[in-house]
Amino acid sequence: MGAPDGERLGPYHLLSTLGAGGFGEVHLALDPEGRTVAVKILHPHVAADRTALARLAREVETMRRVQGPYVAEVLDASLEGARPYLVTRYVQGRPLSAVVAGDGPVGGDDLVRLARGLAEALAAVHAAGVVHRDLKPANVILTDGEPVVIDFGIACALDSASVTVSGAVLGTPGYLAPEVLEGAGSGAEADMFSLGATLAYAATGRHPYGTGPPSAVGYRVVHHAPDLEGVPGWLEPLLQECLRRDPAARPSAAELLDRLGAAGPAVHAAFPRARPAAAVGGRRAVRDQEATHLQDAVRDQEATHLQDAVPREAGAAGSSVQELTTRQWRPGRRPPPGRLSAxxxxxxxxxxxxxxxxxxxxxxxxxxxxxxxxxxxxxxxxxxxxxxxxxxxxxxxxxxxxxxxxxxxxxxxxxxxxxxxxxxxxxxxxxxxxxxxxxxxxxxxxxxxxxx
Structure with missing residues (x-):
């Protein structure tokens, strides 16, 4: 696999394994200054494709220009040695897929923050000339109530025949745009489709194109309309536009961000700020009051196609992490109200x-x-x-x-x-x-x- 815990890889001290996906194994690590980072060591079959690595090396220089509070910045890369790896900002939190599966659909102000954060993240990614290509609930980490997008640009850069044949699934059926499934090129419009599908899943707790074999899900994406039942009224028309089959008819990330800002008054009218939890029986009770029609929408999720590596909470990273004092690096992120920055x-x-x-x-x-x-x-x-x-x-x-x-x-x-x-x-x-x-x-x- 990648490397055992405790080993050094270049200037980085590997602490514990966070997960593994189609492209590599992700480790929590410390950089030379003692900051926590995420090191993704590419799988051997990926590292063996020199053409894909050369393309990734070119993309890394562009990916490093993507900055913002809602993206996990690419900090470093080493693609020449026997074990090529990428280094990104470590995001301490829970994947959106785990949050929805465990806590139910996202609603109210939380859904507004999620939509605006994802739109701003894609706007920053697209402004740098990068395409994510694999935006999905497992690649969105919720930390301090805000979304952070990880793994942008990797799937697009490693899109090659040898990597695909070796077993890496370039994208997740149900979140890939129709043009990508049909073999056409993937651009910023494809990311907007993935954004719409991701928000639909967050708002309803259901995959918008259902579950089942990848071929069946892909067929629904190309030929059927998405399942948007239960999506709040202020969000549904925006998702319908993002999930249009024609790429040219989808809004850009910047346009979606503007429209979400304009929808602010309507959103707050539909979802007034909740009273203290003690008065209404806790956060879940508030969500139930806001979306009683979604109470039966949560069901068991078959997420075998959501296995790409994502950082887990620090408490689940292993005892070796708990015994160390680390500092999480969050450039551009303002602390929550009442909490001082580092x-x-x-x-x-x-x-x-x-x-x-x-x-x-x-x-x-x-x-x-x-x-x-x-x-x-x-x-x-x-x-x-x-x-x-x-x-x-x-x-x-x-x-x-x-x-x-x-x-x-x-x-x-x-x-x-x-x-x-x-x-x-x-x-x-x-x-x-x-x-x-x-x-x-x-x-x-x-x-x-x-x-x-």
Missing amino acids: EEARERRRTVLHRRWIVGTGLLVSLAAATAREPLPEVSLLLLTSYGLVMLVDGGIALFGRRDRARMVVDLAGAAGAIALWAVLGTFFSTLTLALALGTVVFVLVAILMAS
């Missing part, structure tokens, strides 16, 4: 540590200077002067280098406070008392450092 949390931590350092060093310097005030006045003056200069320099750097006025104020307040405390201690306490206090403080500090 950079904001680090900045707040630095501010707290700086203030503690100012207070601690100020107390120590003022105590030492007060102790030396009578027997060694020159030393006392030197300690206060040195501390004051350090505070002035740090405050100047904060003001002119970092534009951080708050830090400058803290530095100046620390210097002034140290001088004031020196004066008070020297006035009201004897040299012996101050010396004993200084010795105690130094002993405690040394003990803390040694224990650390």
Whole structure:
């Protein structure tokens, strides 16, 4: 297969296997900076097709230009060695297929966020000149309530006879556009068909073209209308346009995004914001109130054709992951309301540590200077002067280098406070008392450092 857990592949440390699909095996890994990433190691039969790899290498440069909060960015690739691999942003969450199978159809505001997120993701992918080719519920990860599209461009780049014969199914019946099933080229219009099918599945809990053998599902896609019963009224006409047989009649991702924005008032009128869960019996009760006609729509899903590798929740990644401290990298993603981003949390931590350092060093310097005030006045003056200069320099750097006025104020307040405390201690306490206090403080500090 790909590689055992714990092995290094290039600069990446493989932690655990996340899954396997038609093209490769996906591992949770750490990059050289300690960030979690997803490493997809291509299967041997895929790696043996040099033509497909050459095409993928060309596509990777284009795929790396796709940026946005709703796509799992391609970060790196190595396609020349014995084990070619792709590296993407690791998305911690659950596949849409698992969410619908376990929790039922997506409704209300969640469905609105899903539709807008997928439309924005495809708009970013298409703007870079990339075609996803394999958009489906298993390739949509829900994290913090927002969708993230994974594996864009891979199926299209590896579309070759040898790869297909070797067993990789390029796309999923029921989510592939009719023109793709008939052997025509796949463009952005094919992705819009897949988007419509994916949203129909999310809204109803049913595959829009049913289940069964791939050939039977493909026949329905080409010759039958999709099953949209139970789709909310504001969404149904948009899905009908996305699922049109004529590619030219489908809207673009940008057009769909605009129409979803224009549909906002109607959406909220149909699905008013839910009251607190305690008042209505929880989130599932809210969904039942919004879509009582969908209560019987959830049924067992035969998802054997949805086996492409997708990241699972961190808790299911294995004990080796749980024992490590990792940081998930989400460029472009804003944190949910009330939650700090990683950079904001680090900045707040630095501010707290700086203030503690100012207070601690100020107390120590003022105590030492007060102790030396009578027997060694020159030393006392030197300690206060040195501390004051350090505070002035740090405050100047904060003001002119970092534009951080708050830090400058803290530095100046620390210097002034140290001088004031020196004066008070020297006035009201004897040299012996101050010396004993200084010795105690130094002993405690040394003990803390040694224990650390």
